[in-house]
Amino acid sequence: MTIRTLLIGPAGLAVALSLTGCKLEDIPGKALNQTPDFLIGEVHYRAYDGVTNDLLTAGLGASGLASATAPTFADSLNPSPAELRRLAIYNNYRALVDTSPGGGYGSFFGPQVGGEGEGLIAGEEFLAFIDAGNDQAPVTVMVQIPHHFDPDQPCMVTAPSSGSRGVYGAIGTAGEWGLKKGCAVVYTDKGTGTGSFNLETGAAQRIDGSLSSDPEVDVQFRANLDEAGRAAFNAAYPNRVAFKHAHSGSNPEADWGQHVLASIEFGFYVLNEQFGQQTGHGQRVMTINPDNTLVIASSVSNGGGASVRAAEQDERGLIDGVAVSEPNVNPLPDSAITIRQGNGGVISAHSRSLLDYTTALAVYQGCANRAPAIRDDAPFNAVLNDVSVNENICTALAAKGLVTGATLDEQATDALRILNEEFAVQPEQNLVAPSHFGVSVAQSIAMTYANAYGGFAVEDRLCGLSLAATDGSGAVMPLTDAQEAALFSASNGIPPTAGVNQVYDEASGGATNLKQASSNSSGLADFGLDALLCLRGLATGVDPLTDTALSGTAADQASAIAAGIAAIRSSGDLGGRPAVIVTGRADAILPINHTSRPYFGLNRKVEGADSGLRYYEVLNAHHLDAFNAFPGFNERYLPLHHYYIQALDLLWARLNDGTELPPSQVVRAVPRGAGAPALSEANLPLVAEEPAPEDRILFSDNQVRIPD
Incomplete structure (x- = not known):
């Protein structure tokens, strides 16, 4: 592997032109x-030989990515x-792709x-x-150019x-497909990423994941607190960690969207530095450009x-076409549009925001987990x-009047009904959702996105929540040096992750x-539950207990969040x-x-007959393919x-040969069944x-019609 640094900066080109005497009009x-x-700052360059190290697997190869033994550090x-x-790369690949034997890895993908x-x-x-307009949290971009890229x-x-x-978060999805095709792949962490900041030590992650406590060094994220402010915060809430997204x-x-467009622009810059026609004066002409380059916008989830x-x-x-999986889109609500699956009821209360339905899941799913209809069949419940x-969640919700029922079973059944009927969560998601609650998916999203949408900082401790390592009893403790050193590689950017947990500072008995x-x-x-109900109220602007508008500070916070959602x-x-x-x-994460x-x-509705969008809804598939490696999931669910x-x-x-995209449809993937054969x-x-006509997804009379 070789490493060098490219000098960049807005003045760099002008200086070079003045030195060579070359002008744009000369070409x-x-x-x-x-x-x-x-x-x-600098553009960091690395070349990989494809033998000892590479773009896609970091030298691990397909078998290394599939191995349950993660690569280690010589010095932890x-x-x-x-x-x-x-x-x-190992962790990000395995987080999105099922690498287990028989699950399709090595035969259908990999x-x-x-x-x-x-x-x-x-x-x-x-x-x-x-630069995304926030000195404390720059956006990371990356370009990978495979050796078989054809500049012609x-x-x-x-x-x-x-x-x-972080920036390697799509390596196993869009990254793998694009690299195999010989395309340049342009990545970005979208301004979220794994960037952490230790409030006690001031340590933060450089662009390569290594740590620095030097306030003059460019890092992925640094909390916007001066020394006095940080000292005061640490005195009241020691051993806390801040995260970039939150x-x-x-x-x-x-x-x-702008970050993705900027990554494309960065991609064109890098490609032309590598392959652009030379002027004879040490400059490059932009010979690879949007007019002659096929650009596909892709990736999964967020x-x-x-x-x-x-x-x-x-x-x-810049973009010629779009191919995405399970996208986190928050469509503008349009009450004129309805949704109907088969002969089921007409859904008009669709297009809830991510924070709306996620806070509902955070509040009700814990109780719904024990509903008789799902509790024994839901994998890993x-x-x-x-x-x-x-x-306890059911008991607390019932005492607050948020679920009804004389018994725990009745209360849990009502919680499940609320999610399915009042929040239009598909019944097909019911068996998947308990496992997601168990690993705090909705809880983590609710906290992180409420903070992000409202533009809150770590010192705001929205709803009394903060982030820190905790011990077996749940008490706050310092993050170990080894855990912090590995955060860039081990964290998914949204705690709980890699040893950092959500902490309820106002819990009974203390943080x-x-x-x-x-x-x-x-x-x-x-x-x-009190913290989760607080987040629920901020998501809607309404007190979930009284069904009245929030007031005071909570109303201001909810207003800021609402503006962020808009x-x-x-x-x-x-x-x-x-x-x-x-x-x-x-899909139990993005209903x-x-x-x-x-x-x-x-x-x-917006594009009418000009629409080029096709929608394929896959049966027996959900959001996190990696879960399909485990018993209960592997029998029921297929790799999206x-x-x-x-x-x-x-x-x-379609883009290269003009082949028409197949019509929108339901795809009837067939579960592997008992014993999960390959x-x-x-x-x-x-x-x-x-x-077949009975499989087609249609839009007619302002209604999305989905076959059962």
Whole structure:
């Protein structure tokens, strides 16, 4: 591996031109490659030989990524940037892709499928910070150029990170597909990322994941507190940690589309520095440009939502098509649009915001976990959820009048009804949701996004919540040096993660890990229900106990959050571009009646006959394919990742060969069944070129019509 640094800066080009005497007009009809003025500091360059190290697997190869044994650091307290990168790629790949035997890895997908040997890909990698208007939290961008990239037929794929992950967060999804195709892949952490800041020590992560306490060094995130403010905070709340997505004081999601567009611009800059025509004066002409380069906006989950927003906001014609999976889109609510599945009821209360439905899940799902209809069949329910805590949540909700029923079973059944009927959470999600509650998915999203939407900082401790390491009893403790050194590689950017937990500072008995916290109002260990109800109120602007508008400070906070949510809404206008969305019907993180389904309807209403969007809804698929490696999941659920790859292949054929995208449809993937035998083609039917009439998804009379 070789490493060098490229000198950049807005004045760099002007200085170079003055030294060479070359002017833009000396090259008729062509533009010189110019350094984007949003870049900060240096562009870091690494070349990988595809033998000892590579772009896709960090030298681990397909078998290394599948291994249950993670790569280690030679010195656990001082890992090298190369070691941090290797572990980050290992963890990010496995977080999104099921690498278990029989689950499709190595046969339907994986580095080795369609590649050679272990699937290592040689090439070059460029990493930089860009200015997003927040000095404390720059956005990270990266370009990977495989050695088989063809500058005469250039292509580019966007890979914004899923969730709140760092810049390698889409390496196993859009990254793998794009690199295999020979395309440059442009990544961004979208302003979320794994950036942590230790309030006690001032330690933060550099762009390569190594730690620095020097306030003059560029880092991924630094809390905006002066020394006196930090000392005061530490005295009151010692051993706390701030995270970039939650505590930057900005609303990064409002600019996710712009971050993706900036990553594309950075990609063109890097490609032309490498392949652009030389002027004879040491400069490069921008010979690879949007007019001759195929650009696909892609990724999954939050990354998919970011690419959708980028296409909506693309005024320069940078993007040619969109292919995303399970995107986090928050469509502009349109009451004229309805949704109906089969002969079921008509859904008009769709398009709730992420914070709205997530806080509802955070409040009610713990009780719903013990509903007789699902408690014994939901995979890992008993393993990940404490039965006594579930019962306490039901008891507390009933005492507050939020669920009804004389028995715990009746209360739990009512909680499940509330989610399915009042919040339009599909019944297909019911068996998946308990495991997600057990690993604090809704709870973590509720805290992080409420902070982000409202632009709150770590010292605001919204709803009495903070972040820290905790011991077995739930008490706050210092993060160990080894844990902190590995955060760049081990964290998903949204605690609880990698040893950092949510802490309820106002719990009965003092600050406690939220999962173990007792509420003052109930006196019960109810997963800190008081804090979750506080977040629920801020999401809606209404006190969930009295159903009246919030007042005072809470009203101001809710107003700020509402403005943040308004800023992240999707317009549905993709400019007529060919586009594909694939989503699993059992998605328990981004419920389809508030994301993909209404987005499809909004797009069809906005674009009409000009719409190029196709929507494929996959049965027996959910949001987190990695869970499919475990018993209970492997028998019931299929890899949505397989259909994401097919979506990209279909879009590629559409853009290169003019092949029409198949109509919108339900794809009837077939579970593996008892014993989870290895996946075969019989389990994974292709998206049909001509689906049967009973499988077609239609938009008619302002209604999204979904087959059962």
